[in-house]
Amino acid sequence: MSVRIVSTVQNSYSNNVIGILPGAKNPQESVIYSGHWDHLGNKADSGGEDHIFNGAIDNADGVAAALEIGEAFAALNPRPDRSIMILLPTLEESGLLGSRYYAEHPLLPLAKVVGVINMDALPIIGRTKDFSVSGFGQNDLQELLVEALATQGRVAKDEPFPERGFYFRSDHFNFARKGVPALHARAGIDHLSKGEAYGRAEVEEYTALRYHKPSDAFDPQWDYAGIVEDLQVYYVIGRKLAQAGVWPGWKADSEFKAIRDASAAERP
Template sequence: MTVHRSVLASTALLGLLASCAPGAERGGALPGGVELSEERLRSDIRTLSSDAFEGRGPASPGEEKTVEFLVDQFRDIGLEPANGDAYTQEVPLVSITVEGRPALRFGGAGGASELAWGTDFVAWTKRVQEHVSLDDSELVFVGYGIVAPEYGWNDYEGLDVRGKTVVMLVNDPGFATQDPDLFNGNAMTYYGRWTYKYEEAARQGAAGALIVHETAPAGYPWAVVQGSWTGPQFGLESEDGNASRVAVEGWITGERARELFAMAGEDFDALQQAAARPGFRARPLPVRASVELDNHIERSVSRNVVGMLPGSERPDEAILFMAHWDHLGRTSDDVPDPIFNGAFDNATGTAGLLELARAFASLPERPARSLLFVAVTAEEQGLLGSAYYAEHPLVPTHKTVAAINMDGLNVLGPMRDVTVIGLGNSELDRYLLEAAQEQGRVLTPDPEPEKGFYYRSDHFSLAKVGIPSLYLEGGTDHVEHGREWTTQQKDDYTLNRYHKPSDEYDPSWDLRGAVQDLELLYRVAFTLANGDAWPEWAEGNEFRAIREADLAAHRD
């Protein structure tokens, strides 16, 4: 905790160094004399986000069109198949869809209530079962639902929640208190992510797990919850059919949570404040929950799309570029716009992957190390494609020099800065700094660390197996319009288009900023691919020991 913050603080030097550069201008010619095309980038974004691709849902007709398009592009670019003689890596998925619109019922001495599907709550199961239910399940408020020995925090201390339903808050106490000495202060830790909370509830033996949604700590409005968790829920299936998971997972709105706590004779706001302080103890609620979920189960195989540009001297060593091709697909046709086009998220990143592949393939001489290009599936369902790749890498983890992830390119235009999610995590920052100096730009940290973006994209899957990973997110200081305008534009996207059908291609997008950032990533990868360095995680980083052990186990 303390070490991590000191690492971040030390990276302020990076900004100072870069700020010595003259101004935010496009850098000179790229190494190797290649050029990135804004026109090609725009064309690929427009194609991938068109209605013809039906929202690029995994295991759907939209996937077939997307994979066919990407394989054709990889082949035309000149990449070689990266999985034997195949341009694809199969990812076995199980899709579980709740049928109908079930109700969630609460009852106790203080009264009874019924929550409406979609409007008041959403629920699902990861268990591969056609029917799951909660039947008069006792409720327990477990604060943030965190067990973190390194922080001296255990919301489940002294509890037996087997067969019960836990109710939890989203994010973590650091965000709630804004105390820099509590967890990671305003910056979300992995303990604040919904994925962790459901996993911990399962480890504790709970039957159900409900997270209370509030926009600020979640980082997105209720509409995002509705759009993300009311359709097919994809997962990787374990040998036990995911029987170790909680039977019912879900979200409830903050408004209905307050009503629930009042029914139990409790003050939600008071308990919320208490839960953020050390020494909090879970509170049983004299209310029981019931819900029945009938599920439609489909097993399918989705695909990562993989292409390789072999190195000229050390082809067994690789730099990995990645972007997720999938989005949320389509919903029922009885709404005005049933297609979640995912233009920004992530047709832009996938198009960037193609443009970088074209650049490296056009080099007159191939780099010493290989370049691996991976368009992963099922990111929107929980980073599943990248998680499967991390478990089944096509280049061994100890031979993968670094990973570079693209998830939402800058469509607002040139920036004076470039935002690095996880700035200070690894030595990759140094390579990025050198590239940024060529453009007269500064490196800046995530301006919204409370939203946990580091844990919300595919680089996290590779970081967990030790591979140093770089993830950019445009910038915050527009060359022409400044910071305030940039913030307004990003906030508008989050509120009105993120994970909604309205995330559509806009011909007015200024893709000069996207090209600017792709040029940075090209320079970083070019340097690594033509050198012999192995960037390391920063001292004290949680992934450093994993990397060191992996490399040590394979030393000659």
């Protein structure tokens, strides 16, 4: 038996988009907000009449969130002690390539990145009682998340679909594997007024009918009340991280702890 495989190699070029607000006291120390800007483009063989993969939730809403948070930090006077980086990686959908490149060629030292907050495919289902954490219990950023959520009367929970391996499927992972504490968390499924069954059904409907499909498009009927609360949580965590002296770490049983500990001498 013999097999013949014909393959075509195509080279392409794409850019990460980065904005940095220099810290007032410790500009080499930084907090990173990330959200990939790429999606799947235009596919003529996708079937149906619409061939444009808009990526409204995956991940235009994450990009919008990062830009809004960046604008909020830029308006602060005085500026935070540490630098704030807005990182919009490319080619997340092609294997996390943009964030991988940045992690290999950082503009600011990774040993002095206090934490990464990654925003990817943020659910827009209205207000929820919970927040879903991928990689639950991995690092100290989760404690800051719990504190911020408490002011809204919300709680942090393990992700509802752990079998899908989300912690290893988005851009924060390329920082985690370099030892940088990284948080990938978003609104949960326990809807404030309609309950958990409703939220679970909404997420499942998105996954089945819109995820990585042309139908992932803007809907003027979206309820933004929940995602506004989510952005407030991300912002509050970043404000705390941006003050000098705070250095979150990995939990003792995390596979990323030893990598971070190896660079301890590079931090104050």
